[in-house]
Each structure stands twice: as C-alpha cells, then as structure tokens.
Amino acid sequence: xxxxxxxxxxxxxxxGAIASLNCTYSDRVSQxxxxxxxxxxxxxxxxxxxxSNGDKEDGRFTAQLNKASQYVSLLIRDSQPSDSATYLCxxxxxxxxxQNFVFGPGTRLSVLP
Amino acid sequence: xxxxxxxxxxxxxxxxQQVTLRCSSQSGHNxxxxxxxxxxxxxxxxxxxxxEEENGRxxxxxxxxxxxxxxxxxxxxxxxxxxxxxxxxxxxxSVGTGGNQPQHFxxxxxxxxx
Numbered sequence: 001x002x003x004x005x006x007x008x009x010x011x012x013x014x015x016g017a018i019a020s021l022n023c024t025y026s027d028r029v030s031q032x033x034x035x036x037x038x039x040x041x042x043x044x045x046x047x048x049x050x051x052s053n054g055d056k057e058d059g060r061f062t063a064q065l066n067k068a069s070q071y072v073s074l075l076i077r078d079s080q081p082s083d084s085a086t087y088l089c090x091x092x093x094x095x096x097x098x099q100n101f102v103f104g105p106g107t108r109l110s111v112l113p
Numbered sequence: 114x115x116x117x118x119x120x121x122x123x124x125x126x127x128x129x130q131q132v133t134l135r136c137s138s139q140s141g142h143n144x145x146x147x148x149x150x151x152x153x154x155x156x157x158x159x160x161x162x163x164x165e166e167e168n169g170r171x172x173x174x175x176x177x178x179x180x181x182x183x184x185x186x187x188x189x190x191x192x193x194x195x196x197x198x199x200x201x202x203x204x205x206x207s208v209g210t211g212g213n214q215p216q217h218f219x220x221x222x223x224x225x226x227x
Binding site: 031043044 | 153155158161217218
C-alpha cells in the first residue's frame with residue numbers, strides 16, 4: 001500500500017513568518033512530487049512540482065526533495081493570511097503506468113494577522 | 114485557455130440510485146483522472162482515462178465506471194449508491210500519461226447520499 005503522510009495540523013504561524021509543511025512517502029521508486037493548495041470548499045490548486053533532489057523556488061514558495069529520506073517539504077516565506085488553506089502533498093508512484101497520484105491527508109495552515 | 118469544468122456542482126441522491134458526473138478537460142489536455150475526496154481527507158484516485166480507455170484504476174469497486182469521449186471529456190458513473198459514496202468528486206486533466214505531468218483540477222461535484 002503506497003502511503004503519503006502529512007501532519008494534519010492545524011499549523012499556525014504569524015503573518016510574515018515562514019511556514020514549513022512536511023510530507024513523507026512510502027514508495028521508494030516515486031519520481032514526481034506535487035504540492036497543491038485547497039481552500040475550504042474549493043478544488044486543489046497546483047502550487048509546485050519537484051522531481052529532483054534539492055530545492056526548487058517559485059516566488060514565496062520553495063519545495064525541497066530528499067529521495068533518500070523519502071521526504072518532501074514546502075516552505076512559504078512571508079506568510080500571508082490569504083495563504084490559510086489546506087496544503088496537499090501528492091506523489092506519483094510510477095513513471096510507467098498512468099498518473100495515479102497518491103495524496104496525503106493535507107496539512108491545514110492558519111496564518112494569523 | 115479554458116480550465117477543467119465539472120457538472121453538476123451539487124447532487125443529492127438516495128441509496129441504491131445511480132449517478133453520472135461529467136467533466137470537460139482543460140484545452141490541450143487529453144488525459145482525465147477522477148478522484149473521490151471525503152471530508153477532511155486527501156483525494157483518492159478512482160481511475161484515469163487516456164485515448165478513450167481506462168489507463169489505471171485505484172481501489173474502487175466495479176460499480177464505479179467511466180468513459181472518455183473523442184473530445185477528451187469524461188463521465189464518472191456510480192451504480193447502487195451507498196451512504197459512504199457521499200463525497201466531493203474531482204476531475205483532473207493533464208497532457209499525456211507521463212508521471213511528471215501535473216494534474217489540474219475542476220471545481221468538483223459534491224454528491225450527497227441520503
């Protein structure tokens with residue numbers, strides 16, 4: 001059973017701080033990793049993808065991947081109240097057969113003004 | 114660019130009934146995946162369609178079935194509805210079936226079973 005784990009939160013940070021969201025996965029052969037943001041009652045929205053070990057930055061967001069530790073994280077710098085949402089980690093376990101993304105349960109982030 | 118659209122937005126059914134949910138993929142996308150998201154949980158993969166054929170399936174019973182049409186739109190059919198089928202059903206589209214392709218989601222259909 002392929003699993004993706006996240007701390008369900010809520011994670012509360014003050015406005016302007018760095019929010020750190022973590023995700024671990026069980027399938028060692030996983031190659032593609034995605035972070036989605038989901039506001040309450042809305043659908044998931046793609047924030048970032050990462051495929052190689054190391055850091056990938058896009059604006060205030062940085063994704064970090066460590067395949068040896070089976071760990072992927074998302075950092076949000078200068079957090080804003082509008083960042084308050086549930087953040088979903090998604091892992092694609094196989095390069096060869098479809099895109100059966102496995103999602104974690106999500107971490108609820110609350111940015112306090 | 115037209116995004117992923119789903120219909121209807123809300124649906125109420127009773128146990129034992131059948132339901133059909135519809136999805137139009139984002140322009141330029143030829144692959145459609147369906148997910149079920151229960152309250153407070155992450156989406157769970159139901160199946161994926163590519164070139165009008167099922168291209169992967171999650172741990173869902175056969176009463177969950179689907180179709181993809183030549184214009185890449187798709188349907189999800191659920192027979193013999195059960196109370197546990199109450200959830201948000203999400204459609205996602207992407208380009209091809211490569212594992213590095215991100216999926217883009219529609220707004221979902223919220224299905225309630227009474």
